[in-house]
Amino acid sequence: MVLDNLVWFFEQHNFPTQVHQINTTHIREFLWYLTSETHRWDSSHPLACRKASPSTVHIYYRSMKTFFNWLKREDLISTNPYSFIKPPKQEKKVIQALATTEIQRLFEACEGKTMYDVRNKAILSVLLDSGLRISELTNLKYEDFDQT
Known part of the structure; x- marks a missing residue:
């Protein structure tokens, strides 16, 4: 295009x-x-x-x-x-961090005991603790994890 x-x-x-x-x-x-x-x-x-x-x-x-x-x-x-030719200027986007209450609401949404609730809680934890992008998280493989 x-x-x-x-x-x-x-x-x-x-x-x-x-x-x-x-x-x-x-x-x-x-x-x-x-x-x-x-x-x-x-x-x-x-x-x-x-x-x-x-x-x-x-x-x-x-x-x-x-x-x-x-x-x-x-x-x-x-x-x-x-x-x-110099590259055109780009806007610098400032990404706002989630507020504590927003994080709590996300975890409350997956408090259940189903396999999906456990999975979603693990996804949230990885995203919040590591700073990974969603695309990076979805591309993770089992081999990418340090088992030690």
Whole structure:
């Protein structure tokens, strides 16, 4: 999708679509379009009809930079237009810690004796004690635990 949108933008602005012709100015204009335009891609989709969030712009930046790094590694381009482009600024999200009462309510919700209550209590304990993300917890394997 990122590269499709890049090609669409380049075609709309008569920019080159051959990767070896793309330069830093083209990339900067595309990133500016993402940052400033409230109606993108000639789409009526709700997400395309509002300004892109800083996180979205950063995702586009990272995806395209990865693509151009790959092109350079494969010797498909001689210079990488991303060499001189700084990443867009991102919002720093402050995640609020749960209040003691919220933690108590979570544990009260799994006070029963069923297998699911015991499992849920163990999940809560691991998350709260370790600081793992949910995705990290779901990817844990038995071998990941230190048995000593």
